[in-house]
Amino acid sequence: xxxxxxxxxxxxxxxxxxxxxxxxxxxxxxxxxxxxxxxxxxxxxxxxxxxxxxxxxxxxxxxxxxxxxxxxxxxxxxxxxxxxxxxxxxxxxxxxxxxxxxxxxxxxxxxxxxxxxxxxxxxxxxxxxxxxxxxxxxxxxxxxxxxxxxxxxxxxxxxxxxxxxxxxxxxxxxxxxxxxxxxxxxxxxxxxxxxxxxxxxxxxxxxxxxxxxxxxxxxxxxxxxxxxxxxxxxxxxxxxxxxxxxxxxxxxxxxxxxxxxxxxxxxxxxxxxxxxxxxxxxxxxxxxxxxxxxxxxxxxxxxxxxxxxxxxxxxxxxxxxxxxxxxxxxxxxxxxxxxxxxxxxxxxxxxxxxxxxxxxxxxxxxxxxxxxxxxxxxxxxxxxxxxxxxxxxxxxxxxxxxxxxxxxxxxxxxxxxxxxxxxxxxxxxxxxxxxxxxxxxxxxxxxxxxxxxxxxxxxxxxxxxxxxxxxxxxxxxxxxxxxxxxxxxxxxxxxxxxxxxxxxxxxxxxxxxxxxxxxxxxxxxxxxxxxxxxxxxxxxxxxxxxxxxxxxxxxxxxxxxxxxxxxxxxxxxxxxxxxxxxxxxxxxxxxxxxxxxxxxxxxxxxxxxxxxxxxxxxxxxxxxxxxxxxxxxxxxxxxxxxxxxxxxxxxxxxxxxxxxxxxxxxxxxxxxxxxxxxxxxxxxxxxxxxxxxxxxxxxxxxxx
DNA sequence: TTTAGATGGCCCGTT
DNA sequence: GCCATCTAAA
Numbered sequence: 130x131x132x133x134x135x136x137x138x139x140x141x142x143x144x145x146x147x148x149x150x151x152x153x154x155x156x157x158x159x160x161x162x163x164x165x166x167x168x169x170x171x172x173x174x175x176x177x178x179x180x181x182x183x184x185x186x187x188x189x190x191x192x193x194x195x196x197x198x199x200x201x202x203x204x205x206x207x208x209x210x211x212x213x214x215x216x217x218x219x220x221x222x223x224x225x226x227x228x229x230x231x232x233x234x235x236x237x238x239x240x241x242x243x244x245x246x247x248x249x250x251x252x253x254x255x256x257x258x259x260x261x262x263x264x265x266x267x268x269x270x271x272x273x274x275x276x277x278x279x280x281x282x283x284x285x286x287x288x289x290x291x292x293x294x295x296x297x298x299x300x301x302x303x304x305x306x307x308x309x310x311x312x313x314x315x316x317x318x319x320x321x322x323x324x325x326x327x328x329x330x331x332x333x334x335x336x337x338x339x340x341x342x343x344x345x346x347x348x349x350x351x352x353x354x355x356x357x358x359x360x361x362x363x364x365x366x367x368x369x370x371x372x373x374x375x376x377x378x379x380x381x382x383x384x385x386x387x388x389x390x391x392x393x394x395x396x397x398x399x400x401x402x403x404x405x406x407x408x409x410x411x412x413x414x415x416x417x418x419x420x421x422x423x424x425x426x427x428x429x430x431x432x433x434x435x436x437x438x439x440x441x442x443x444x445x446x447x448x449x450x451x452x453x454x455x456x457x458x459x460x461x462x463x464x465x466x467x468x469x470x471x472x473x474x475x476x477x478x479x480x481x482x483x484x485x486x487x488x489x490x491x492x493x494x495x496x497x498x499x500x501x502x503x504x505x506x507x508x509x510x511x512x513x514x515x516x517x518x519x520x521x522x523x524x525x526x527x528x529x530x531x532x533x534x535x536x537x538x539x540x541x542x543x544x545x546x547x548x549x550x551x552x553x554x555x556x557x558x559x560x561x562x563x564x565x566x567x568x569x570x571x572x573x574x575x576x577x578x579x580x581x582x583x584x585x586x587x588x589x590x591x592x593x594x595x596x597x598x599x600x601x602x603x604x605x606x607x608x609x610x611x612x613x614x615x616x617x618x619x620x621x622x623x624x625x626x627x628x629x630x631x632x633x634x635x636x637x638x639x640x641x642x643x644x645x646x647x648x649x650x651x652x653x654x655x656x657x658x659x660x661x662x663x664x665x666x667x668x669x670x671x672x673x674x675x676x677x678x679x680x681x682x683x684x685x686x687x688x689x690x691x692x693x694x695x696x697x698x699x700x701x702x703x704x705x706x707x708x709x710x711x712x713x714x715x716x717x718x719x720x721x722x723x724x725x726x727x728x729x730x731x732x733x734x735x736x737x738x739x740x741x742x743x744x745x746x747x748x749x750x751x752x753x754x755x756x757x758x759x760x761x762x763x764x765x766x767x768x769x770x771x772x773x774x775x776x777x778x779x780x781x782x783x784x785x786x787x788x789x790x791x792x793x794x795x796x797x798x799x800x801x802x803x804x805x806x807x808x809x810x811x812x813x814x815x816x817x818x819x820x821x822x823x824x825x826x827x828x829x830x831x832x833x
Numbered sequence: 834t835t836t837a838g839a840t841g842g843c844c845c846g847t848t
Numbered sequence: 849g850c851c852a853t854c855t856a857a858a
Contacts, residue, residue: 200848228848253847273844313848381847477845482849499847507851533835540835575834618837662848680846702845718846822841 136215138185143178143214147171154368154401155179158187158340161361161395163388164370167432168417168724169408169686172370176342177207179368180222181214183340191219195360196342197227197353201657202665203344203684204229223338227353228313229660231320235311236656238323238330247652249310249517249524250659253277254505256312258526262548263300283314284351284382307557309523317352324359335363345684346371346391350382354394367395373428374421377680377718379710389428406432408686410439413726416759421720423754424713442723442730444752446765449737450480450694454487457691460731461493461674464689468494471674472687474722476700479740480693481676488674498677499663508615508628509635513658515605516598519589520652525558535614538578543571585609598654599640606632679722690726695719696734696746719751736765743788743825788812788825
């Protein structure tokens with residue numbers, strides 16, 4: 130019960146493993162502390178040692194310690210390290226992402242806000258689905274972009290353009306509440322609402338958490354700041370670690386001012402700077418620091434290292450993505466290093482494809498982290514929808530997803546009727562089904578089918594009350610005949626197989642969740658799975674090459690990092706050109722990419738890319754900002770290939786698309802065609818097979 | 834009225 | 849490479 134009192138730790142030994150600044154950070158336990166921690170300066174070490182110090186030396190109960198991390202994976206790793214330092218697992222320590230901590234709080238108190246404790250969490254796709262049903266016809270905008278507007282609106286970063294939009298936002302929020310569901314923003318906002326409407330709740334948590342820690346503070350948003358203010362109100366011992374040069378989540382509302390203004394927001398802050406880098410070679414560190422020094426919006430700091438100088442960074446010009454991919458594969462093969470040493474980074478997920486192909490061709494084993502996510506696959510979403518509906522009967526989005534999956538003769542027409550019926554009477558979708566059965570409002574055949582469905586769900590619900598997550602998931606897969614449905618609906622044998630394997634994998638992962646967690650209930654599983662991040666899934670010990678976006682790679686380190694596609698308009702991304710702030714964020718992103726490396730960095734850029742079919746590409750302007758003595762340009766002559774095709778003379782200075790009406794172009798499926806018209810990034814082209822309208826950005830056209 | 838099959842459209846990054 | 853939507857068949 131009070132086993133935390135018996136942790137023994139050798140204080141001298143603990144502190145001897147830290148440098149002066151790190152030690153000061155560990156020992157400054159009282160009051161607000163801001164640790165400015167450059168890349169590779171040992172911030173994870175500081176956080177884990179500090180918590181171990183609090184528990185093992187100062188005798189603080191783990192129950193009084195809270196730590197916010199950026200990913201669940203980071204939380205798990207830190208917990209493990211702390212347990213190692215303490216020679217035992219501290220019980221009652223709260224460590225996790227802001228979202229998972231807030232969900233934990235809300236599971237206890239959200240009924241105060243009129244929600245039910247078994248609420249569902251809606252991701253972006255769920256949001257879009259819900260919005261789609263609310264928008265109906267007459268919207269030129271797609272539900273996905275509307276979802277992101279709503280997110281910005283909720284965080285005070287967007288004002289509705291007109292009354293119709295404002296009305297939609299309001300209806301969206303009501304629909305969420307009716308579905309007893311929270312979106313990602315709500316998880317934070319409802320926590321704030323809880324704290325503000327019920328100050329005693331906020332107070333009790335604040336009393337409990339005497340020591341609060343926040344990792345990656347530069348990427349917190351306004352809501353997270355407000356939550357921290359509430360939680361730290363009683364004791365004021367708030368310890369944040371961050372690096373303004375690694376702020377890369379502005380697009381999702383992260384406010385770099387949180388870290389820049391910390392000293393003002395929390396008076397009497399102790400500021401500690403960790404400037405010695407333990408990770409990278411001098412060359413890598415110099416390249417990264419010089420690059421980011423071109424940013425204006427920063428406080429600035431000087432990192433140094435005792436590590437060796439190391440190799441220069443090759444900047445490799447490639448003809449196109451396939452050429453680039455080939456060279457990347459060659460680098461890996463020639464190095465003689467184990468595959469696990471390599472991290473391949475790119476700006477956008479779509480860039481992984483060419484690389485994957487080249488790696489497969491050479492039998493180089495790899496893993497792609499993120500991108501088309503496992504949990505976004507149809508078969509996985511189907512099964513999860515059943516599970517969510519079992520837990521939360523009001524969850525309309527899940528209900529509508531599986532009402533006719535596998536097909537049970539309940540079609541569009543019926544759904545439309547029930548939808549209208551529920552709206553007219555202000556009742557939930559599920560209740561509308563029940564009522565229309567009761568009042569026999571549809572034809573007998575349909576009534577029968579609906580009744581069968583309802584009985585199935587109610588039976589699942591009954592079973593779920595005595596089963597763990599794995600048992601009930603297995604029942605769902607079996608009793609819905611889901612595999613049989615896959616057999617019928619899939620196009621090819623291999624598709625059937627891969628989908629079936631995915632479902633099996635899902636069941637396997639639920640099983641291990643149940644085995645590894647004290648609370649193996651369906652509710653607890655669903656919470657965890659909704660808040661899973663890409664990197665959480667990553668198995669670092671698989672012994673293979675890793676591929677991911679720079680965003681996903683945050684916090685990781687690898688011996689060798691290969692950054693691909695470093696061309697203007699991809700990295701920096703063209704969508705960032707609207708403001709200096711955004712371009713600076715792109716620069717920080719490249720800085721993050723480079724600083725993932727311990728020993729070697731390679732940078733490649735292709736002259737042509739299928740995702741940018743508008744002619745020759747320029748190397749990223751960021752490359753010119755790297756110090757001369759840290760890099761080697763490896764040019765690649767283009768004169769032999771393609772020289773006749775693209776009038777190379779000045780197509781490079783032309784930033785707009787080079788196609789014009791009258792041009793004869795080649796398309797991989799339709800063959801040769803003549804451009805008739807160009808408008809809004811689309812081209813109307815006459816092919817032998819007929820006239821087609823193609824989006825230039827995706828059509829991958831080449832001039833003939 | 835529902836279902837299966839074909840076609841167009843598409844995304845920067847993510848809790 | 850996937851999904852939504854449209855169209856033809858059951």
